[in-house]
Amino acid sequence: MAKTGLCDSKPLLDLHKKVDERRAPLRTWANACGPIDRRQPAEVEEPKTVPARVEPERRWERRLSTQTSESIIMGFHEDSQTCSAADECVENAVLLYPHGLQGLHSLQALVPSLLRHAVEVALEKLDLIWDRGYAWDLFLDMMRTQTRNAFSNADLPRNFTDATRAVLVDWIIQVHELVHFQEETLYLAVHLLNRSLRQLKVTTANLQLLGMVCLFLAAKKEETLLPEVSGLCSLMDNAYTRNQLLRLERKVLCALKFDLSYCPSLHFLLLFASVARASAGMVWMARYLLELSLLEGQCAVFPPVQLAGAALCLARQVLQEPPTAEGEAAWCLASSIHVGSETSLLKIMHILARTAAKAHTRETCATFIKFSSPETMHVSRHPGLKNAAGLLGICS
Amino acid sequence: MAHCTSMQYEPVAEIGGGAYGTVYKARDTESGKFVALKNVRVPTDQDGLPVSTVREVALLKRLDQFDHPNVVRLMDVCATKRSDQETKVTLVFEHVDQDLKTYLDKAPAAGLSPDRVKDLMRQLLSGITFLHSNRVMHRDLKPENILVTSGGQVKLADFGLARIYSCHMALTPVVVTLWYRPPEVLLQSSYATPVDIWSTGCIFAEMFRRKPLFRGDSEMDQLGKIFEVIGLPPEEEWPTDVTVSRKNFPPLSARPITDFVPDINEQGAQLLLKMLTFDPLKRISALNALEHPYFQEEEALIQTNS
Ligand SMILES: Nc1ncnc2c1ncn2[C@@H]1O[C@H](COP(=O)(O)OP(=O)(O)O)[C@@H](O)[C@H]1O
Ligand SMILES: [Mg+2]
Numbered sequence: 115m116a117k118t119g120l121c122d123s124k125p126l127l128d129l130h131k132k133v134d135e136r137r138a139p140l141r142t143w144a145n146a147c148g149p150i151d152r153r154q155p156a157e158v159e160e161p162k163t164v165p166a167r168v169e170p171e172r173r174w175e176r177r178l179s180t181q182t183s184e185s186i187i188m189g190f191h192e193d194s195q196t197c198s199a200a201d202e203c204v205e206n207a208v209l210l211y212p213h214g215l216q217g218l219h220s221l222q223a224l225v226p227s228l229l230r231h232a233v234e235v236a237l238e239k240l241d242l243i244w245d246r247g248y249a250w251d252l253f254l255d256m257m258r259t260q261t262r263n264a265f266s267n268a269d270l271p272r273n274f275t276d277a278t279r280a281v282l283v284d285w286i287i288q289v290h291e292l293v294h295f296q297e298e299t300l301y302l303a304v305h306l307l308n309r310s311l312r313q314l315k316v317t318t319a320n321l322q323l324l325g326m327v328c329l330f331l332a333a334k335k336e337e338t339l340l341p342e343v344s345g346l347c348s349l350m351d352n353a354y355t356r357n358q359l360l361r362l363e364r365k366v367l368c369a370l371k372f373d374l375s376y377c378p379s380l381h382f383l384l385l386f387a388s389v390a391r392a393s394a395g396m397v398w399m400a401r402y403l404l405e406l407s408l409l410e411g412q413c414a415v416f417p418p419v420q421l422a423g424a425a426l427c428l429a430r431q432v433l434q435e436p437p438t439a440e441g442e443a444a445w446c447l448a449s450s451i452h453v454g455s456e457t458s459l460l461k462i463m464h465i466l467a468r469t470a471a472k473a474h475t476r477e478t479c480a481t482f483i484k485f486s487s488p489e490t491m492h493v494s495r496h497p498g499l500k501n502a503a504g505l506l507g508i509c510s
Numbered sequence: 511m512a513h514c515t516s517m518q519y520e521p522v523a524e525i526g527g528g529a530y531g532t533v534y535k536a537r538d539t540e541s542g543k544f545v546a547l548k549n550v551r552v553p554t555d556q557d558g559l560p561v562s563t564v565r566e567v568a569l570l571k572r573l574d575q576f577d578h579p580n581v582v583r584l585m586d587v588c589a590t591k592r593s594d595q596e597t598k599v600t601l602v603f604e605h606v607d608q609d610l611k612t613y614l615d616k617a618p619a620a621g622l623s624p625d626r627v628k629d630l631m632r633q634l635l636s637g638i639t640f641l642h643s644n645r646v647m648h649r650d651l652k653p654e655n656i657l658v659t660s661g662g663q664v665k666l667a668d669f670g671l672a673r674i675y676s677c678h679m680a681l682t683p684v685v686v687t688l689w690y691r692p693p694e695v696l697l698q699s700s701y702a703t704p705v706d707i708w709s710t711g712c713i714f715a716e717m718f719r720r721k722p723l724f725r726g727d728s729e730m731d732q733l734g735k736i737f738e739v740i741g742l743p744p745e746e747e748w749p750t751d752v753t754v755s756r757k758n759f760p761p762l763s764a765r766p767i768t769d770f771v772p773d774i775n776e777q778g779a780q781l782l783l784k785m786l787t788f789d790p791l792k793r794i795s796a797l798n799a800l801e802h803p804y805f806q807e808e809e810a811l812i813q814t815n816s
Contacts, residue, residue, distance in 0.1 A: 251643070259575065334564045343557050360558040364589045364597065367559065372587040374568040375575070 225450055229389070232447055236388035242381065253385075257419065260377035263305060264417040270311060273318065276411040283307070283409050284478035286325045289349055291484060293341050295333055301378035303332035304408045306370065313369040320362070323354045327362045335374045379404055382422035382453075390448035391441060392426065399429035399493045402485040403466045409478055410469060416454075416462055423453035424462035431463075431505050432498040460506070467502035470494075519547055519602065526609075526654070535605055538585075544605035545585060554597045559589065563599065570601075573644060580637030582606060582657055582665040606657035606665055610713070613658045614720050624775065626662075627717045632805055633664035634710060639796040641669065642703045651709035652690045653716065688732045689722045694790050696729045696736075699749040704790035707799070711785030718773045730758070737762050739770055743788040777804035 234249040242252070270279060283304055290300045306328040310316070316324050326346055333340055343356050383404050387397045404425040407413040413421060430445075453459070473482040473494060485494035498505070519536040525546060526533045534547045552563045567587055574584045586602035610630075614622075622630075634656065641648060648655075648669040655668040692708030694701045715723040724739070726732025733754075737743075741764030748756045767779050767786075774782060781804040784794040794802070 262575070330558075331564070334559075334561045335568060340557065340561070356556070360554075361591070363558045364591060367564070368588045371571065372564070372567040372589075373571040374564070375572040 225447075229447055229450055232389045232444075233385065236385050239388060240381070240384050242385075256377050256381065259375065260382070260418045263376055265308065265312070265414045268412045268415050270411060271315070274311065274321075278318075278321070279311075279411050280409045280478045282321055282325045284480045285322065286329055287405070287408070287480040287484070289326070289329060291480070292349070295329075295337055297380055298378050299329070299332045299336045300405075301380050301408070302336060302374070302376050303329040305376045305378075306331055306366070306374070308414050309370055310366050314366065320354075322350055323358060323362055324366070326350060327359060327366050330359070331363065331366060331374065377418050379407070379418035379421040379425075382419045383425055386422060386426050386448050386451065386453075389444065389451070390426070391444035392430075393433075393435060395491050395493065396426075396429050396433055396435065398485070398491045399433055399496065400425045402481065402490070402493045403428055403470060405481045405485070406466055406469045406473065407462070409481065410465055412465060413462065416458060420454040420458055421462060424459045425466060427459065428463045428466055428502065428506075432496060432502050434498070463506055464503060467499075467506055470499045470502055473499075519545060521547070538602075546603040546605045548601045548603065550599045550601065551592065552597055552599055553595055554591075555595075559597060559599075567599065567601075569646070573641070573646065576640070576644075578637065578640045580633045580664050580666060581640065581669075582667040603667070606667075607660045608658055609654050609667075610656040610658055610664075611653035614653060614717065617720065621720055621773065622717055624773070624778075627714075628778075628805065629662065630658070630664055630717060631710075631714055632800065634666075634713070635796050635800050637664065637666040638706050638710060639800060641666070642706070642796055647703050648706045648709075650690075651706050651713065652687060653713060656713070688726050688729065689724055691732065692790065693733060693736060693743075693788055694749065696733050697749060697752040697754050699752045701790065703795075704793040707785050707793050707796060708790075710796075710799075711782055714778075714782055714785065715767075715771045715774075718771045723770060730754075734759060738765070739767070740764050740783075740786055740788060747789045775804075775807075777802070777807055780804070 230250055233253050234246050237249045237252060238246055270276065286303055286307070287300065290303065303325075307325060310324060310328060314324075326349070330340075330343075330346060343359055347354060347356055347359060380401070383400055384397070387400060392400070400422075404421060407421050407425065416424075426448075435441075473479060476482070482494045484490070486492055518539055520539055521534045521536045522544070523535045524532055525535050532549070536545050536547050537543070538545050550563075552560055554560070570584050571587070573581065577583075583604040584601060585604060586600075588600045588602070590598045590600070592598050608616075638648065638651075646669065648666065650668060651666075655666070657665040657667050659665065688696070690709040690712045692701070692705050695705055712723050724732060724735040726735045737759055742756070742759050742762050745756060767783055768774060771779070771782065781794070781799060781802045784802070785799065787793040
């Protein structure tokens with residue numbers, strides 16, 4: 115747990131690369147590289163060895179007894195009734211890895227270690243950790259803390275409608291793309307916006323400024339390179355002064371009590387996709403659906419893991435890729451991560467399916483356009499999205 | 511908004527003139543409870559609050575969510591503008607009755623009981639384990655930065671800010687005590703979480719002695735005082751990335767730690783030596799220290815009693 119190393123301390127969720135803390139160099143608008151292909155869904159490499167330990171590791175044991183990994187993994191209990199299907203899947207998974215089965219007492223005992231291994235590999239591949247020894251702790255931590263990122267209701271302040279919110283988020287998405295920030299920054303910015311709207315009184319005239327401040331704060335947390343404030347002001351046609359922006363920055367920080375922690379649904383999506391060995395097309399589709407969720411005010415009530423899980427499930431149903439034994443097994447392993455009740459997953463999938471079906475007709479279509487490019491495999495134009503809602507009726 | 515903090519919190523008294531600003535005891539007019547207000551002045555430039563401050567305070571907030579019993583609660587944070595060049599960040603902590611320095615000063619003449627020391631040490635180490643497993647170093651552990659409630663609960667304070675300060679160190683001529691600094695810091699070698707273990711070792715000894723173990727008045731003097739106790743380390747343990755030569759120090763050999771900490775028991779002395787190990791890589795970790803027989807002993811005693 116507390117492994118000490120001779121490196122400088124690094125906050126656990128400090129996922130961005132190390133920054134020169136004294137002075138973040140300013141990004142020039144022109145030479146920055148595009149963010150879209152930063153996380154090309156990589157081919158999932160075949161894990162060469164599977165942890166063959168029958169005895170769970172001590173640390174695992176400790177976690178099991180004192181913490182919440184029991185609730186994270188479904189079908190792990192001896193007396194679990196959800197086994198028949200899961201058993202088959204585990205068996206499949208096991209059959210794919212004929213090594214390391216010596217002395218195995220029960221197939222179920224393998225789920226935690228298989229899953230753990232897959233999660234560790236995935237986190238490493240996603241560059242979310244730099245030492246695999248911390249990976250499982252990080253994952254449990256992500257699962258625990260993300261529940262705090264959901265709101266108890268979708269209510270917005272008076273004279274501020276869902277439609278206004280969507281326009282503002284759509285604008286943030288455009289600016290975000292323009293300044294080539296990382297995707298995490300967008301998710302954090304929208305989360306900060308959601309919180310600010312609930313904590314602060316902002317006039318309609320200052321909404322755009324609030325959106326920009328949230329993006330700027332998210333960038334201060336996540337980005338290595340920061341744009342100049344004057345550049346941000348010019349992106350708002352200089353409708354606001356630098357001083358106005360900096361004053362609102364302090365105000366937002368105070369209102370949020372400097373709490374900028376957030377576990378982006380995107381990380382869960384990429385993690386689950388990696389464990390599930392999802393195809394590149396499926397990952398792009400899920401990313402598109404997940405980004406659409408930012409535009410929907412009602413999605414703020416769901417925790418990030420559920421949004422990620424629902425986006426991935428919907429993507430899978432829309433694409434209807436021909437099943438392979440290996441793919442099904444990996445999907446089962448990913449499904450053994452407990453993300454939430456089926457009802458809430460279905461609810462989210464319905465919202466996303468509806469949004470995706472009419473995305474191209476909307477005024478707020480920055481995300482639709484972004485994901486219609488060849489680099490994103492034109493996922494937003496996929497014909498299956500037109501009647502995705504109908505699909506759900508049959509498949510669930 | 512500029513006065514949200516000063517309006518809600520009514521200053522009652524000045525607690526400590528810390529190195530970086532004054533800490534006030536205040537009353538939260540909303541809850542009636544006492545809080546400790548700490549002001550940090552950060553220079554701002556054209557881009558507003560520095561990235562380092564935003565991240566570091568966010569980290570403190572994040573750690574706070576875990577509600578660790580041995581870490582002081584950060585209840586509120588507020589930023590107010592002082593001038594174009596400076597913003598005041600006010601941190602509002604729960605108020606704790608005293609720090610460990612006062613606690614030790616107030617202890618009866620006979621000193622703390624061995625059980626009390628053990629209990630304080632266990633709490634101290636579990637707070638440090640928590641910080642370290644979240645990859646946070648305290649870097650300035652000393653009795654003044656460790657708070658003790660009237661019920662005897664230990665709470666680590668004054669951490670995480672080290673990095674905000676270090677960026678603006680030039681602003682204030684700061685005198686920071688050397689007494690709890692590990693050799694690698696004194697030698698300006700690279701350092702990591704083991705620094706906190708060294709400081710904890712010094713504090714462990716101080717709980718018995720009720721005065722600091724190594725009281726140097728310069729970096730070299732401090733190193734000299736350390737080697738008088740633990741002996742001059744062998745050549746191969748001397749860090750290679752430092753300018754200070756090992757030859758500057760007399761070839762002393764280690765003296766029994768009980769010469770300096772007479773009241774400590776045998777297991778305690780063993781643990782203390784593992785914490786005061788010159789080589790940071792060989793120094794015991796907080797988690798392993800908690801599992802040391804020194805902490806098991808007492809339980810064995812209770813078992814035989816019952
Ligand atoms: N939460 C608190 N409750 C009571 N006293 C405190 C609290 N925090 C700090 N103090 C007192 O104020 C002193 C200085 O605070 P500290 O946070 O260590 O600031 P500095 O960085 O200036 O050393 C401490 O040594 C302690 O005595
Ligand atoms: Mg202090």
